[in-house]
Amino acid sequence: MRVAAALIDLADTLVADFDPADFLYRVAEHCMDLLDIGDAGVMLALPGAGPLRLVSATSERVRLVELFELDAREGPCFTAYHDAVPIDHTVLAVSSRWPNFSARARSAGYLSVHASPIRLRKETIGVLNLFRRVPGPLPETDRQLARAVADATAISLLQQATLDDHRLLSTQLQGALKTRSIIEQAKGYLTSHHAIDPDTAFQRLRSHARHHQMRIADLALQVIDGTVSLPFQPGTDGDPHEETSR
Structure with missing residues (x-):
């Protein structure tokens, strides 16, 4: 029932007073409610290959880690967006992949990260970032549910964009930032x-x-x-x- 309620909430975007910023905070909060994670964040990019930006986060701790990742241009969330594939990353004390990000995430208390692209068919517009305080990959059931939330987010945002061509999405994301x-x-x-x-x-x-x-x-x-x-x-x-x- 909670999953159904969350997906219905994320689908309810065709309203005159749709607020993309509030919508994206709700996306992160639904992840916290439904998944076995410690924190969540949402990154989006403006249409036309714009830079990836952090638009919502569930805590100050994860917000700082994600801003560091964007500044360093390395990490699972950054890579999941650019490669358009989901990524599981266990944060080790010494990591050969994304060492700067891994050190920063571990110092903030996170031991694993799952990043799921926000995409519709071939169009990737962002990434859903799930931080955990336990090591190892996200359980398969939660991976599938994270995929469903990411897909619902993409459909809802791009559905809004069709109301006034693709320019509306750009305006909404600028407003969210x-x-x-x-x-x-x-x-x-x-x-x-x-x-x-x-x-x-x-x-x-x-x-x-x-x-x-x-x-x-x-x-x-x-x-x-x-x-x-x-x-x-x-x-x-x-x-x-x-x-x-x-």
Whole structure:
């Protein structure tokens, strides 16, 4: 039932107020809910061979590892996108493949990574990155489910693009990148003003936005300009489990 609900949620994109940034955060969160992983991230590239960009991540720890991977231009996620094939990588203390990435991932507590391309037929638009705190490849059942989530993500984004040719996808991805920047600014503001860590700041933003049926980007802007002050006691802003999970 959880798998079916997740796939239905990812298919629900043909709406006037579709928000690609919120959609991509939901993709990462569904991976956390359905798969045996510690963190997830989504990277996308703009049409026309644009650079691969990080657009959503489930924690500050994995966000920094993935940004390092993109800067270093080495790692399973980077390679899975460019080769358009899924990759399992066990993070060893000394790795002959992607040594810089492996050292950074291991220092962050990750012992294996699974990267699944986000593609529809011959078109690859990104990669779904799954980080684990145990060694070894992702179990086969989870590999298949990760493939299904990646495919659903590709279909949903490219389905949106057909509404106004391929230019719409480019506009949406640019918007997602801009939104991520705004959210990072809001996280920084909250961490400095409320003495909380970035992960807690993001989870409080997400919880508040959901509870009040707001776009997370709109809430982040209001936090930055001081027009809204979030409650920071777990359970005061919606689902208590959601406030304290992960």
